[in-house]
Structure formats: structure tokens, C-alpha cells
Amino acid sequence: MATQATPEISPLVPALGPEHAVVWPKRTRLTLKNGLEVVLAESHNIPKFTGELYFRSGNAATALDVPGLAEITANVLRTATTSRTSRQIEEALRRMGADLSTAAGADNSAISFSGLTEFSGDLLTLVAELAQSALFPEDEFERERRQTLEGLRLERTTPSFLASERLRHVLFGAHPYAVVSPTEAQVESYQRSQLVDFYRAHYRPANALLVIAGDFASGEMMAEIERIFGGWNGAEAPPTPNPPLPAVHGRRLYLVHRPEGVQTQIVLGNRAITRKHPDWLRLSLANSIYGGAFNSRLVMNIREAKGYTYSPRSGAHALRQHGYFSVHAAVRNEVVAATLTEMFYEMDRMRALPVGEDELADARNYMSGVFSLGLATQEGLAGQLSSVYLERLPEDYLETYRQRIRALTVDDVLSAARAYFDSANEQIVIVGDREQVGAQAALFGDVDVYDTEGQRIA
Amino acid sequence: MKQLQIPIETATLENGLRVVVSPDRVAPVVTVGVYYNIGFRLEPKGRSGFAHLFEHMMFQGSENAGKMMHIKLINSSGGVLNGSTHYDVTNYYESVPSNALERILWLEADRMRALKVDDENLRNQRDVVKEEVRVNVLNQPYGGFPWLDLPPVAFRNWANAHNFYGDFADLDAATLADVQTFFRTYYAPSNAVLLILGDVTPEEGFALARRHFAPIPAGPARPPADVTEPPFDGERRGEVEEKFGTLPAIAIGYRAPERRTPDWYALAMLDQALHGGRAGRVYRSLVLEQQIAVDAGGGIHYPVGDLFDYNGPTLMVSRILHKPEYSADKTLAAYDAVLDTVRQKGIDADELAEVQVKFRSDYFASLEGGHGGYIPRYGLMHYMACFTLFDNDPRLVNSILEGFFDVTPERVRAAAQKYLDPARRALVFRRPVKKGAA
Numbered sequence: 001m002a003t004q005a006t007p008e009i010s011p012l013v014p015a016l017g018p019e020h021a022v023v024w025p026k027r028t029r030l031t032l033k034n035g036l037e038v039v040l041a042e043s044h045n046i047p048k049f050t051g052e053l054y055f056r057s058g059n060a061a062t063a064l065d066v067p068g069l070a071e072i073t074a075n076v077l078r079t080a081t082t083s084r085t086s087r088q089i090e091e092a093l094r095r096m097g098a099d100l101s102t103a104a105g106a107d108n109s110a111i112s113f114s115g116l117t118e119f120s121g122d123l124l125t126l127v128a129e130l131a132q133s134a135l136f137p138e139d140e141f142e143r144e145r146r147q148t149l150e151g152l153r154l155e156r157t158t159p160s161f162l163a164s165e166r167l168r169h170v171l172f173g174a175h176p177y178a179v180v181s182p183t184e185a186q187v188e189s190y191q192r193s194q195l196v197d198f199y200r201a202h203y204r205p206a207n208a209l210l211v212i213a214g215d216f217a218s219g220e221m222m223a224e225i226e227r228i229f230g231g232w233n234g235a236e237a238p239p240t241p242n243p244p245l246p247a248v249h250g251r252r253l254y255l256v257h258r259p260e261g262v263q264t265q266i267v268l269g270n271r272a273i274t275r276k277h278p279d280w281l282r283l284s285l286a287n288s289i290y291g292g293a294f295n296s297r298l299v300m301n302i303r304e305a306k307g308y309t310y311s312p313r314s315g316a317h318a319l320r321q322h323g324y325f326s327v328h329a330a331v332r333n334e335v336v337a338a339t340l341t342e343m344f345y346e347m348d349r350m351r352a353l354p355v356g357e358d359e360l361a362d363a364r365n366y367m368s369g370v371f372s373l374g375l376a377t378q379e380g381l382a383g384q385l386s387s388v389y390l391e392r393l394p395e396d397y398l399e400t401y402r403q404r405i406r407a408l409t410v411d412d413v414l415s416a417a418r419a420y421f422d423s424a425n426e427q428i429v430i431v432g433d434r435e436q437v438g439a440q441a442a443l444f445g446d447v448d449v450y451d452t453e454g455q456r457i458a
Numbered sequence: 459m460k461q462l463q464i465p466i467e468t469a470t471l472e473n474g475l476r477v478v479v480s481p482d483r484v485a486p487v488v489t490v491g492v493y494y495n496i497g498f499r500l501e502p503k504g505r506s507g508f509a510h511l512f513e514h515m516m517f518q519g520s521e522n523a524g525k526m527m528h529i530k531l532i533n534s535s536g537g538v539l540n541g542s543t544h545y546d547v548t549n550y551y552e553s554v555p556s557n558a559l560e561r562i563l564w565l566e567a568d569r570m571r572a573l574k575v576d577d578e579n580l581r582n583q584r585d586v587v588k589e590e591v592r593v594n595v596l597n598q599p600y601g602g603f604p605w606l607d608l609p610p611v612a613f614r615n616w617a618n619a620h621n622f623y624g625d626f627a628d629l630d631a632a633t634l635a636d637v638q639t640f641f642r643t644y645y646a647p648s649n650a651v652l653l654i655l656g657d658v659t660p661e662e663g664f665a666l667a668r669r670h671f672a673p674i675p676a677g678p679a680r681p682p683a684d685v686t687e688p689p690f691d692g693e694r695r696g697e698v699e700e701k702f703g704t705l706p707a708i709a710i711g712y713r714a715p716e717r718r719t720p721d722w723y724a725l726a727m728l729d730q731a732l733h734g735g736r737a738g739r740v741y742r743s744l745v746l747e748q749q750i751a752v753d754a755g756g757g758i759h760y761p762v763g764d765l766f767d768y769n770g771p772t773l774m775v776s777r778i779l780h781k782p783e784y785s786a787d788k789t790l791a792a793y794d795a796v797l798d799t800v801r802q803k804g805i806d807a808d809e810l811a812e813v814q815v816k817f818r819s820d821y822f823a824s825l826e827g828g829h830g831g832y833i834p835r836y837g838l839m840h841y842m843a844c845f846t847l848f849d850n851d852p853r854l855v856n857s858i859l860e861g862f863f864d865v866t867p868e869r870v871r872a873a874a875q876k877y878l879d880p881a882r883r884a885l886v887f888r889r890p891v892k893k894g895a896a
Binding site for chain 2: 008009010012013014015016017018019020021022023043044045046047048086087090091093094095096097098099114115116143146147150151153154157158159260261262263293294295300303304305306307308309310311330331332361362363365366367368369370372373374375376377378379380383
């Protein structure tokens, strides 16, 4: 088992100097009369800016009726507005030195953009057009439908996708979060009118958040945004459904049979909490000690001591309504059972025994430092602000983050591990060749077998 | 356009180590990189994949910081770290709160001076690397396409043509003696550059660099190496079986001109016109307009590198995943028509001006970008390192854009005719074993 001796730290290692203070970037927040919430942060590293226009409606909003609708809506959105064709949009972006992408996750749809500050007005005008007057041409919709189908077929050959798809089904049952991707038949049955309806209902200023970080003067930028987005109107968007979650009791195994796999993808998980939950930072810290950092117990055990895998990790995942904790590793076929044994060993150790004060201090430093690193680029800054405002976290969430991390104790880690590393009820997904790994999986409980299309076969 | 003014200070220690400091006070963090002028081109014959395996060994322990200590000391200082192996350089880098700067330099100096690893470490990392190859190549749809597929078809010199991730038999054959020899041969201070970026003054950076790196003895000069490659004598074709994906795929490679020559700047602008996202001619024609392909992309030194991080023969690559109802010949004919147009007509002044703006904007983003978010200024570090090791001039990072803005439509057309020759290129076809459901 994994009882590595703690290595000695050489007395030659230079001590850490005093911490330098964080100078918080200038931040401006305003809600326009139409309900659009705007957050700006200045960051003058390069003469560019980066932003996201979010809508708080994603694939979960329609997953029970039309799975994947938000995503295809976002993809077709960029192909025409009432005043521009697809080609004009793409060439305008190039002329402004801009990148733009449209996407939808479970909880949000987003138009993401970045470009040179000298063209900020033009780029924001284009973003506003996409948000208000997209056309959804029939031929672009059909092209995107075929690309979506090919994308689905590709996903079904990818171990990490197959693993997370099965895990989400098991953890979330009839809830929209169970559905990671639509089926081919569902995509075949999409109607253009469904995209238009989704767009009209959800791409609304009162459902939107605009976050921009970059090289600009906030006052001027805000005035420009009011000019460009101020005339946009619309009602509130319909709420996302939140049906009850399935009861999950006991360990169960789900083997996704992928013939000829030369490696096995393992994912296990249990439901946990959202970012708004008071235990979120406790869980984050416990996760970073368990498997969330390079220096974590799991990585040191199954990678650095045993060489089973290249990039094992654990993570706490927060969706808007619910969250989950998961652990994953891609391992050689011979060590599937050995890897599961170590994953549970490290999990149970976290639940049974308090972490040492040194290990706790190291992990707090890690979380605090990584947080600072994430603020040092325009994209990182925009990302941190987005998570605060999208989930409506306290206004001073970022400013107080490091001090809240520093206050966490050994007991906080132990209580979070006991509550959220649900060892006895882990749902275990194994994506691999049944002939090669099925017997190892069966050592851990009853196994349901699925094919790569998601159909149960045994 | 006014020139970039990124502050860059340089020094060279007596042992030959070059030091570059680029201060900025945006956040209380520093990014440190050590780049060695050795990549997978020059790994020993019979030891394919060794440069990358060796990179892993550099995390396994040095004289005063044993196994796991590099990772532990950096994570517990609030930092992140990694390394990566490229064609012509290998890097080791970390970003930390600036109060940990000296600790990081001490660690990097310790492993530059005295790598200390054993057979157990080698066995362990050989296993880890094999899982890396499986997860990225052998068990993935389109794994290694086209970065591992094109070189053996396009090139004749083993340095350019072999399997850079490594045949498993070669990985198995690697010994601790190989590790030690490689370290002595290529990891001398004179074959490296140290870069310190962020919350640091040049005085502080140079003083710390001297304190920790100056005592390292100068090593032998890097042995001469031949990476030259004969010109293409015709069209070269290869085929690779696609075990998982259901779409056929084609990769096309043309020899790119030598770095920093007039033709290189011109081809870079043409590359942006061809492969610059959805506005690029290849994607627009094949994916958006004709809808023959489902995806298309490309670039110079694509996809595991870019215009600035190689120093030897390379390709301008196009990569196309096409619908099964179109044959490979038909797809290739549609692609060739796009290239024929630029060979005959070039691109006009408006299109050139657009791609120049986009190129500048992308370049700024590369300099600032966090390489996934947590390595601030990774791109600036990477480019300054390459310009130091290849050109002995990190300040090229401030001036190199001018060459791209001097390009004219005439030069683009001439470059298209000279380099994008359908009779002199490499083609690789990925043929799916399984049929799609369409």
C-alpha cells in the first residue's frame, strides 16, 4: 500500500520571502435599465480586451424535451444577422483582429470574444447584433446539424467522453444534468424553429451578464456599452427545470465496452455541492490534498510511486443547481483493480485520519497561490469575475478568497472528506475492453455493461 | 504601427548560461523558465522518444531535492510547474507568487548542476510515459494525426523523420547510462537560457541568478548535429489506419522556408489567409461553402508548435477531416483548387491587411496568455527563449512583427508559387477501419 516515507526537505531550500500585496484591478459594475448586468475590469498587459456575454440558460433548460438545443442554437447563431452574412461576419472579425466563439454548457450560453482595443466599438457592435438579430438561415442550420452529428460520432469513440457521459447519467437520473450530449436521432429531429424559439426566449438582456477585462478606460467602455446594448429589450427568460434527483445507494459499476482499447479510462464519482454552498472551499481544499494537484496524494501514489497512469486527477464540479465530485485516471489494462484499490485507499484515509498541519499549510498555500496566478492575465481575470457574477456569489468573493482559504483547518478538511468523498456510495465507470478488464471490475461489485452507443448490453 | 516595448534585460554568466529578465508589476507573481537547446530531433538513434522521457526524469530528483521534492516545493509555495519537449528545445517552467522566486531558482539550479535519479525512477517514468502515449495517441481517435504521421512520410533525415513520442521497444531499451550521457551532453549551462518574468527587478533577478547558477561548472559545447533535409523530389504519400474515428482524414505538408528570411514572412501571411480560422480560405471553402469537410485547419509547424518555436526543417500543414461520401481524391481536388487560386492570383491588398491585423492581435495574445490560464506570460517566455537559443537575441520579440508588416501581395503570390507546389509535398491519409453511420 501507499505508505511512502515523507521525503526530507533539504536545509538548503531558500525560505519564502514576505508575500507581496495583490493590487486589485479597477472594477466597475452596472446594471443597465434593460436588466443587462455589466462588469468591467481593467488589465493593461496588452492592447486587447476579452469578454463574455453570458445568458443564464444552457442545455439544461431544454434537456428534458430537446437535448442539446442550446448548443446548436449557439453554433448557428454566428452564421448570419439581419445585416451580415456568415462571410461578412468572419471577415469583419479578422479585420478587427478579433476572435469570437459561441457555445453552451449545461447552465449557460455564451458569446465569447477578444480583440484589439482599437476596434472595441466595432466588435461590441457585432456581439450586440448576434445577441439581438441572428437569422438562423436554413442552410447554415443543416450544415451545423451534420457537423453536430459527426461530432457526436467522434465523441462516442473517445474514452473520456464515454466515461463522463455514463457517470452523469448515473448521478443525475431524470435531471437535465444527466444528459451530456443528445443522441443522433434527437439531432436528426431538430427543427429550425426550435432554435429560433430558444434564442427568442433566452437571449434576453435580463437573463444576461457581460464581463469584460482588458486594456480600456472603464468610464469610456461603460458609456460605449450603454450606447450599443442600451436599446436591447425583452422579457425575463423561462426558468430551468429542476426535477428530483435519483437515490444513489451503494457502490455500483458501469462498464462501457470499448473493444480493442489499449488502455482503460476509470471515473468514479458522487454528488456533492454547488459553489454557493458554505462547504465549497472546504471541499476544494480537501480535493486539492486528495487528487486535485500534482503534489496530491493520489497523483503521488498511482503516478509517481506506481506508474499506473499519466494524468490522474480528482475534482469538485459545481453546476448551478447541483455539484459532484469525481476521480479519474486512464490506466493500462492490467492495473484497473489495483488503481481502484488505491483510489479508495486514499479516499478512506482522508475520511478516517486528519491531515497533518504541514500538509494542510502546503495545500492552503497552493490554493491561494494558484488563485493569484489566475488573476494575472486578461482571460484569467475575466474567468474569475465570470464565476463570481454568474453564480451571484458575494461581491467581495475574490478579495476575501485568500484569507478564507488561510482560515481553513484540519477539521474542515476532515469534515469535507467525510461529507463529500462518499466512498461507500461511489459510482464507478470503466471504459475499456470487457474481455480484458471485466473480471477486474467485477471485484468491486455488480457490473452493468453498456456499449459505446449508451445501450445496456448486460 | 509603433514597435512593442516589452522591457527585456539580458546577462551571460561565466559558465555560458544566458539570463533574461522581463519585469512587469501586474500581479505579485513570477514565471520562471529554463530552456535547453535540445529537443526530440536530436535524440539518439535507437532511442526514439528519449528526449521526452528524459524531460520526465528531470522531475525525479536532483542532488539536494529528491524525488517528488520539485513538485512538492513548488506546489506548496503556491505555484504550478511543468515541462515540455519540442522539436528543438525542452523547457521546464513554473509560475509562483513572487515571494517564492529564490526557491524556484534554487531548484532549477540544483537540477541543472546535478540530476540524481536511479533505475527505479526510470522504470516508473517509462511506465508513466507509456500511459501518456496511450492516452494521447494509441487509444484516441486521430491520435498523433498528423504530428506523428507526417514526419516519416515527408522527411529523409532520421532526425526529422522518426517517431518523436517513441516506439515502446526504444523506450524499454533506454538505460540509466543513457540518461546520464544525455544530461552531460545537452544540459550544460552554455546550452540553456534562464528566463524570469513578472514581479521582479532586473537587479534582483540577475543577483539571484548569479547566486544559484554561477557555481555550476561550464559543460562541454553541444556536439554538432546535422538536421539538414534534402528538398522534396516529388509528391510523397503515406497511409495510416484510423482505429476509432469514422471520418477519413488527409494531412498535406509543404516544406516551409528558412526562419526569418523574406519568404518566411510572406508564407506566414499566406498561411494566415489560408488557415486563419473560419475566415481562412481552406475552412471557408471546404467546411462552410462546399461542405465537403467537417473540420479543417493548419499552420506552419502545426499542430504541436508554431511559427517561432522550431529551428530546422518543418512543414506548412493542412489537416482535413472529410465526409465519407466524398472520396479522398475529390476532397483533395477541392483543396487543390483553393491553393491553385492563391498560386495564380495571390491575395489582394485588403485581405493581406486583414490577416496582418489578425496576426498582430494573435501575437499579442500569445505573449500574454497563460498556457491554460496559470502560467502568466508563457508565450513571452517561450518566444524569448527560442529567440535566445536560435538567434541569440531575445529582443526579437519586440521587433519581429515588422517583417510581417513589410510583406506585399506580390511577395505572397511569389511565396505561394514557390512553396505550395503540388508536385513537391507530403500527403498522409487516415483511413477509418470502421464505417460511419451516415
